[in-house]
Amino acid sequence: MNAPLPDPEALIAILSDKLRDRVDEQTGIIGIRTGGVWVAERLRTALGVTPPLGTIDVSFYRDDYSKVGLHPGVKPSGIPFSVENRNILLVDDVLFTGRTTRAAINEIFDYGRPGRVWLAALVDRGGRQLPYAADAVGITLSVPDDQSIELLRSDSGQLSLSIQPRRR
Amino acid sequence: MSTNPQLTSEGKLRHLLTIEGLPREVLLRILDIAESFVSVTDREVKKVPLLRGKSVFNLFFEPSTRTRTTFEIAAKRLSADVINLNVAASSQSKGESLLDTIANLSAMHADMFIVRHNQSGAAHLIAKHVQPNVHVINAGDGRHAHPTQGLLDMFTIRHYKRDFQGLKVAIVGDVLHSRVARSDINALTTLGVAEVRVIGPRTLIPNNVEKMGVRVFHDMANGLHDTDVIIMLRLQNERMNGALLPSAQEFFKYYGLTQEKLAYAKPDAIVMHPGPMNRGVEIDSSVADGTQSVILPQVTFGIAVRMAVMSLLAGGGAE
Amino acid sequence: MKIAIRGGRVIDPASGLDLAQDVLIEDGRLAAIGTIPQDTVVQREIDATGLIVCPGFVDLCARLREPGFEYKATLDSELCAAVAGGVTSVVCPPDTDPPLDEPGLVDMLKARARRFNLAQVLPIGALTVGLKGQQITEMAELHDAGCVAFGQANEPLDDKLILLRAMQYAATFNLAVWLRPQDSALSQGGVAHDGELATRLGLAPIPSSAETIALSAILLLARDTNARVHICRISCRDSVNMIRRAKVDGLRVTCDVASTHVHLSERDIGYFDANCYLIPPLRSQDDRDALRSGLADGTIDAICSDHTPVDDDAKQRPFGEAEPGATGLELLLPLTLKWAEETGLPLKDALARITIEPARVLGIDAGRLQVRQEANLCIFSASQSEVVVPSRFTSQGHNTPFAGRELPGRVRYTFAQGRLVHELS
Numbered sequence: 001m002n003a004p005l006p007d008p009e010a011l012i013a014i015l016s017d018k019l020r021d022r023v024d025e026q027t028g029i030i031g032i033r034t035g036g037v038w039v040a041e042r043l044r045t046a047l048g049v050t051p052p053l054g055t056i057d058v059s060f061y062r063d064d065y066s067k068v069g070l071h072p073g074v075k076p077s078g079i080p081f082s083v084e085n086r087n088i089l090l091v092d093d094v095l096f097t098g099r100t101t102r103a104a105i106n107e108i109f110d111y112g113r114p115g116r117v118w119l120a121a122l123v124d125r126g127g128r129q130l131p132y133a134a135d136a137v138g139i140t141l142s143v144p145d146d147q148s149i150e151l152l153r154s155d156s157g158q159l160s161l162s163i164q165p166r167r168r
Numbered sequence: 169m170s171t172n173p174q175l176t177s178e179g180k181l182r183h184l185l186t187i188e189g190l191p192r193e194v195l196l197r198i199l200d201i202a203e204s205f206v207s208v209t210d211r212e213v214k215k216v217p218l219l220r221g222k223s224v225f226n227l228f229f230e231p232s233t234r235t236r237t238t239f240e241i242a243a244k245r246l247s248a249d250v251i252n253l254n255v256a257a258s259s260q261s262k263g264e265s266l267l268d269t270i271a272n273l274s275a276m277h278a279d280m281f282i283v284r285h286n287q288s289g290a291a292h293l294i295a296k297h298v299q300p301n302v303h304v305i306n307a308g309d310g311r312h313a314h315p316t317q318g319l320l321d322m323f324t325i326r327h328y329k330r331d332f333q334g335l336k337v338a339i340v341g342d343v344l345h346s347r348v349a350r351s352d353i354n355a356l357t358t359l360g361v362a363e364v365r366v367i368g369p370r371t372l373i374p375n376n377v378e379k380m381g382v383r384v385f386h387d388m389a390n391g392l393h394d395t396d397v398i399i400m401l402r403l404q405n406e407r408m409n410g411a412l413l414p415s416a417q418e419f420f421k422y423y424g425l426t427q428e429k430l431a432y433a434k435p436d437a438i439v440m441h442p443g444p445m446n447r448g449v450e451i452d453s454s455v456a457d458g459t460q461s462v463i464l465p466q467v468t469f470g471i472a473v474r475m476a477v478m479s480l481l482a483g484g485g486a487e
Numbered sequence: 488m489k490i491a492i493r494g495g496r497v498i499d500p501a502s503g504l505d506l507a508q509d510v511l512i513e514d515g516r517l518a519a520i521g522t523i524p525q526d527t528v529v530q531r532e533i534d535a536t537g538l539i540v541c542p543g544f545v546d547l548c549a550r551l552r553e554p555g556f557e558y559k560a561t562l563d564s565e566l567c568a569a570v571a572g573g574v575t576s577v578v579c580p581p582d583t584d585p586p587l588d589e590p591g592l593v594d595m596l597k598a599r600a601r602r603f604n605l606a607q608v609l610p611i612g613a614l615t616v617g618l619k620g621q622q623i624t625e626m627a628e629l630h631d632a633g634c635v636a637f638g639q640a641n642e643p644l645d646d647k648l649i650l651l652r653a654m655q656y657a658a659t660f661n662l663a664v665w666l667r668p669q670d671s672a673l674s675q676g677g678v679a680h681d682g683e684l685a686t687r688l689g690l691a692p693i694p695s696s697a698e699t700i701a702l703s704a705i706l707l708l709a710r711d712t713n714a715r716v717h718i719c720r721i722s723c724r725d726s727v728n729m730i731r732r733a734k735v736d737g738l739r740v741t742c743d744v745a746s747t748h749v750h751l752s753e754r755d756i757g758y759f760d761a762n763c764y765l766i767p768p769l770r771s772q773d774d775r776d777a778l779r780s781g782l783a784d785g786t787i788d789a790i791c792s793d794h795t796p797v798d799d800d801a802k803q804r805p806f807g808e809a810e811p812g813a814t815g816l817e818l819l820l821p822l823t824l825k826w827a828e829e830t831g832l833p834l835k836d837a838l839a840r841i842t843i844e845p846a847r848v849l850g851i852d853a854g855r856l857q858v859r860q861e862a863n864l865c866i867f868s869a870s871q872s873e874v875v876v877p878s879r880f881t882s883q884g885h886n887t888p889f890a891g892r893e894l895p896g897r898v899r900y901t902f903a904q905g906r907l908v909h910e911l912s
Contacts, residue, residue: 057204060216060479069180069483070218074200076207110213173758188687267803287805288689289759297803310807311689350689374686 008151008159011122011138012039016046018136019089019120023047028086028114030054032104033075035093035151038159039122043091054079061103083112093151095121095137098130123161125149173295183295183304184477186313187354195358198476199323205472208245218479219248222279226252227269227294228307229285234443235307238467239282239316242474246482248280270294278302280482288312288347303481305474311347317442318351320473322359324466325397328438335361338391338433339382340423341401341450342372348442349401350380357381367391368423371412388423392432400425400441403450416449426452430460438462488530489513490907491523492900495535495866499542500839501855510540512862515905520856531907533900535866541838543575543606543863543903545845545854547743548719549794549816551577551608553596555584560796560883562596565816566605567909568882572817573865574792575903576846576853577606581613582640588613588624590632597633606903607863609635609849611665614653618642623653627660635849636717638665641766645671647704654714663715663850666705668726669767673697678807680722680770684753690806693768695723702726706733709740717848718742720793722767724777731786741848742786744778745793746822747813751775751888761802761809762888765793779830782840789845790826792819796884814877814884821894824869828895834869866900873897 023029027049031040037055044053056077059070090104101119108114118135125143143149148166153159174183174190181194208216224243226236236252243250255269264272266285273281280303283291288310295304308314322332329335337356343349343366356364357380364382366373373384385391392398407413425439439451439461447453456463490512497508497520504520511519511527523529549569552560569577579596581587587596593610600608612634616622619642626637637657644650644666657664677693679685685692702718706729709716718730721742733740747765752775756763763769781787795812802809815822819841827837846854853863872895877885901909 060204060208060218065218066484070201070479072197074204076204078207106217110215111211265800265803266805285805287807289807290805292759293803293805309689309805311691313689347689350687375681375692376683376686379683380687 005161005163006139008039008122008161009042012042012046015120015122015136015138016043019043019118020047022118023049023089025049025051026087027089028054028079028081028083029089029091030056030079030104030108032090032092032100033057035122036091038151038153039093040091042159043120052080054081056104056107058100058103058107061107063099063103077107079111083108083114085113085115088114088117089120090117091120093122094149095119095124095132095134096127098128098132101132102130122151123149173292181480183291184315184481185291185295185304185306187315187318187351187358188313190358192358192360195319195322195355198319198473198480199326201480202319202323202469202472202476205475206469208475209468209472215245215247217247219243219246219482222248222482223277224248224250224280224282224478225273225278226250227255227273227281227283228253229255229283229290230308232284232308235284238470239307239474242471242478245471246475246478248478266290266293267297270297274299274302280305280478282307284308286310305477305481308347311345312350314347314351314442316470316474316477317348318355319477320466320470321352321399321440321442322355323469323473324440324462325438327465327469328462329396332359332361335397336363336365336395337361337397337399338365338367338395339399339401340367340388340391340425342403342407343368343377343401344372344374345404345407346401352399353380353382365391365395369413369419372407388429389432392429395433396437398425398430398433398437398439400439400451402442402444403446420449424448424450424452425455427454427458430455440466443467489518489527490531490533491527491529492533492535492540492866495538495540497540497856498835498838499856500835501542501843503835504856505835510864512902515862517856517858517860517862520858533866537870538866538868538899539834540864540866542842542854542856543865543901544573544819544841545576545849546574546794546816546819546841547578547789547791547845547848548580548745549574549577549792550582550796550812551579552796553583553599554592559798562599563603564881564883565794565796566600566603566608568816568880569606570901570903570909571881571898573820573867573898573901574816575606575863575865575901576609576851578609578611578635578849580640581611581638582618582642586613586618587611587629587634588616588618590625590628593629593632593634604904604906605908607853609633609851611636611638613637614639614657614664615644615649620644620646620649623649623656626657626662630660630662635851636663636665638719639667641667641669643669643671647708650704651708651712654708654712654716658712658714661715663717665717665719667719667767668698668701668705668721670697670701673700678764678768679756680753680768682753682771684756688756688759695725695770695774698723698767699725699729702729706730706738706740709733709738710736713739715739720745720748720767721778721787722748723770723774727777727781727786731781734786741788743789743791743845743848744782744787746790746815746819747793747888748775748778749782749790749826750822755888756806759806760888761804761806762813762886762890764806764809764811765813766811779826782826783830783832788840788848790819790823790840791845792816794882794884796882797886799885802886812886814880814882814887816882817880818875818887818889818894820865820867820898821873821896822889824896825894861905862902863904864900864902865898867896867898869896871895871897
């Protein structure tokens with residue numbers, strides 16, 4: 001992967017264009033920790049909606065718990081609105097195998113029964129192991145199997161993408 | 169000296185038998201995870217699927233409805249299957265040894281044992297004899313330890329006081345016979361509070377307890393002076409026999425927590441009690457039900473803390 | 488039949504002998520110590536180069552579990568264990584089932600032991616009937632049947648009047664009274680020393696005063712009655728001081744310590760290791776140090792094994808519910824050697840504590856090398872160390888706190904009552 005990585009702000013602009021028709025004041029926007037929350041915050045501003053964000057930590061719903069145990073740094077999930085019958089925009093930074101999406105959707109359903117769930121991902125790197133697809137994607141990128149692509153946030157709040165060797 | 173039986177060779181928590189010997193980071197980790205479980209208990213669906221398919225056996229050789237129920241709720245909220253074994257009534261009375269009971273139950277594929285026993289060291293013995301992927305949680309062994317109570321007490325303190333540094337904590341009552349006191353002392357000293365005090369008559373304070381890192385007081389005025397947290401211990405009726413105490417009345421007069429004695433502590437001091445309370449013996453109703461009492465929240469936190477412990481133990485892999 | 492033991496380092500603590508010598512045994516008796524006449528025709532040669540040749544050990548307390556506790560161990564297995572450990576005289580306490588309070592029981596025990604023809608068995612008779620601390624036993628008859636002294640094993644005798652009378656009666660016949668000092672009320676329910684570990688682990692405590700208060704009663708009554716008293720298994724500094732004082736005052740008192748207590752302290756209980764549940768309890772490091780000083784200066788006369796085989800089931804229980812005691816016949820020598828190593832004591836002084844000194848306590852002719860005497864010898868390697876593996880014990884008791892530890896000393900040959908009864912292949 002030699003070409004420079006795209007600027008997340010540009011990708012967020014692309015995403016918000018794609019979502020503008022679907023998201024309104026009634027939509028519940030939920031970001032998946034941690035990167036998904038950063039993207040969700042930007043989208044909320046870009047789309048100009050006012051209701052507060054939900055944030056979920058999928059640690060308790062991951063399917064690899066028996067193999068690797070509890071994820072370090074579990075943080076509380078919090079959805080400050082009723083999920084029941086609401087349209088939900090679920091936001092993640094990187095869509096890869098689809099397992100995080102499954103965990104997040106399972107968790108959302110433990111809060112209530114949503115009307116519908118749209119998935120927005122900043123980056124889709126392919127490699128799906130479960131049949132999930134995003135409704136809106138910032139960019140599709142091909143990343144080698146032994147690498148992972150991560151969204152980083154600097155102290156000043158600036159977002160950037162980075163490719164690291166995978167630790168598994 | 170053998171290695172710490174609670175930890176795997178990689179230092180991962182395999183059993184929770186006692187707070188003694190656990191690194192500070194492990195205690196804080198449990199508290200942090202418990203934080204997330206508190207928010208789970210606020211939802212409509214209070215379950216998470218972490219322990220789905222796992223069997224948790226409540227092995228209570230000493231009867232207890234409260235603690236057993238809390239563990240049962242915690243396990244069910246993790247989607248585990250819970251089996252309650254009132255062993256006190258059945259096999260023990262038939263003379264079956266503790267280890268035979270465990271072996272029989274292991275044949276039923278238990279993933280986790282929650283054990284309460286009247287002998288110090290019982291949980292350690294069980295932990296030595298279970299299969300590699302089975303976990304043991306000590307729900308109270310004799311006078312030795314009650315680690316989940318210690319942890320939920322620490323969670324409660326952190327919830328109301330934010331920081332452990334600088335806190336003065338007093339533990340009042342029958343320290344000699346109390347596993348809660350020992351676990352609290354271990355937790356507080358590991359987490360680095362400014363001062364841990366024990367207060368009680370000489371007959372109820374064990375010899376050499378200062379070596380555990382506490383200051384000993386025999387009067388409430390001095391002992392409670394300037395404290396941030398007061399943990400009241402339950403005084404059992406049988407302590408009135410055997411020349412430990414003359415009467416519940418005299419104990420209440422000199423060591424019972426009343427509004428008047430509470431005033432020796434800081435004005436924002438919190439009052440805790442592991443329960444069940446003996447009103448009018450170790451604590452006055454007005455204090456137990458008063459604004460500084462956090463006794464009921466302790467119970468709620470107890471579920472989250474036990475969920476945290478179980479999920480930390482049951483997960484695979486190394487940290 | 489002549490057996491020559493050549494080139495060993497012969498140590499006889501009684502005479503102070505410590506030289507490379509030869510030893511000749513003829514028809515079960517020591518025929519020569521020093522040089523063997525050139526023309527002697529010998530049926531067996533034992534090459535003892537690099538080995539130590541010393542008197543067979545006299546163990547002041549080993550439970551052989553017969554009669555009554557055969558499911559734990561038998562005379563057969565335990566007497567084999569004794570000679571495997573170089574022990575040629577074993578004193579067994581009266582807490583058998585039934586207790587040794589009748590001459591007939593003593594006769595049977597001695598007869599059975601003789602049939603095995605291994606270590607010599609010296610029973611202690613019960614001081615009171617059934618060890619119940621009420622009625623005194625027929626001590627004179629029991630002595631005739633072979634009891635070397637009278638005691639209560641670990642059973643209490645709190646009634647001071649009865650204790651006084653029992654001592655007076657024993658003194659009538661110049662019989663020794665062996666007592667382990669323990670006040671029942673102060674030790675009631677306790678399982679561990681009232682120290683730091685018991686507080687941390689929440690184990691019911693036994694204060695040192697449970698021992699010293701009972702000891703002071705025994706010593707005062709001993710003074711009044713002029714009885715011969717042997718104090719069994721002391722465990723704390725104060726007890727050592729009291730006995731030192733009593734000896735200075737001229738009381739006819741001796742005492743022993745268990746080999747476990749020469750090495751271990753309360754800390755060794757660790758994570759509730761029931762193998763460290765002992766009577767008396769393991770006390771503080773300071774107490775252990777005092778016991779070592781007492782051994783070094785002779786206040787404590789002897790080290791005994793306090794051999795107590797306990798079956799696995801009875802040990803695999805929560806600490807306070809387990810059966811106390813440790814197996815020890817095969818560790819008496821290694822633990823004595825280890826103590827000598829750690830404190831820099833000369834070998835012959837250390838060996839005195841398991842040979843001539845216990846023999847003196849008993850008043851028997853044993854524990855030393857003397858020409859024309861029946862051969863009771865132990866030939867061992869002091870330099871070889873071994874890791875303690877309980878399953879390899881000859882004893883049926885595998886309960887030891889020393890499992891996995893490396894200890895010095897390997898017994899190669901044991902001669903007991905004139906015969907070669909143990910030989911390491």
